[in-house]
Amino acid sequence: MMPEISLNILDVAQNSVKAKAARIEISVRVFTKEDRLVVEIRDNGSGMDETTLANVTDPFFTTRKTRKVGLGVSFFKLAAETTGGSFTIGSEPGTGTDVCATFVLSSFNRMPLGxxxxxxxxLITMNPDRDFCYRYEINGEGFTLDTAEMREILGEVPLNTPEVASYIRDFLDENTASTNLVLAGTEIII
Amino acid sequence: MKSLEELKAIREKMQSKVGLRSEDNSVTRVVVGMATCGIAAGARPVLKAFTEGVAEKKLDDVVVTQTGCIGLCKYEPIVEIMAPGHEKVTYIKVNPEKAAEIIDRHLVKGQIIAEYTINAMK
Incomplete structure (x- = not known):
């Protein structure tokens, strides 16, 4: 198991990279009234056929040759389901894959988002040729980071240039902190 | 909230430097294993330590990249260093502290830290 939900996201998003997705959209949405944290990872990669899709949450199924287990998606599913939440994965060959994990926010079994x-x-610095769109919100309020927009401003300056990477880091940290301000005074820890 | 405006300034500053990267055959590659096994074992902070350390020390001829599972899961986080004209060095069970040491001793001074390599396990 992964000690943080953000590590599951990193791991599962690598599958999108391997599926040659040009654009990978990741969202983390928190709904305090409904007591839910919803993670969605959507890509426009190669997708999976029905057989692969049916097996993808089986830990003893993998397409790799270096080992006989495939734990990434299984871990993510288990992490969501042990909180009393749910997990769905949909895919279509040639169109892409959509993974959605719903966590019960207040569950004792929920790992921190991290x-x-x-x-x-x-993800961005290791795959500067792909576009990532990240959305974070609490009760509908939040921010989006879209590398496609950044690429337009940056021109030929690559996304993995240290100065750009450090800007992205600050952008995410500051905007996450501002978004989390809504929770000030509550007991909720994301 | 932080805006995208600052990116324009970065672009102006960096544009002159684009394309000045060293030739491929003089580049040292630092390859971090980022499959499920690597991530679960702590590869993300190791990757961060390398990318930030290399940028901080301005090691322009070092490139940090990632790879999938190489079948040695129990030794993760694994970091391979491939320098032109040298044999590949495989560091195992790397953490951010070891990463800092590897940057200082291996990448800057060219000394292999034998006790952190996979050969020390055999």
Whole structure:
């Protein structure tokens, strides 16, 4: 198991990278009244056929050759379901894949979200040729980071330039902190 | 909230430097294993330590990249260093502290830290 939800997201988003997705959209949405934290990872990669899709949450199924287990998606599903939440995965060959994990926010079994900044910076700097769109919100209020927009401003300056990476880190940290202000005075820890 | 405005300034500053990167054959590659096994074992902070350390020390001929599972899951986080003209060095069970040491001793001074390599396990 992963000690943070953000590590599950990093791991599962790597599958989108491997599926040659040009654009990967990740959202973390918190709904305090409904007591839910919803993570969605959507890509426009190669997608999966029905057989692969049916097996993808089986830990003893993998497409890799280096080992006989495939734990990434299984871990993510388990992490959501042990909170009393749910997990769905939909895919279509040639169109992409959509993974959605719903966590019960107040569950004792829910791992902390952890650093989405570290996850997004790792994904963006390691895959500067792909576009990532990250949305974080609490009760509908939040922010979006879209590398497609950034790329337009940056021109030929690559997204993994240290100065850009450090800007992305600050952007995510500051905007996450501002978004989390709504929770000030509550007992809720994301 | 932080805006995208600052990016314009970064662009102006960096534009002159684009394309000045060293030739491929002089580049040292630092490859961090980022599959499920690596991530679960702590590869994300290791990757961060390398990317930030290399940027901080301005090691322009070092590139930090990622790879999937190489089948040695129990030794993760694994970091491979491939320098031109040298054999590949495989560091195992790396953490951010070891990463800082590897940057200082291996990447800057060219000394392999034998006790952190996979050969020390055999």
């Amino acid at each position: 650093s989405m900044t570290d996850t997004m910076v790792s």
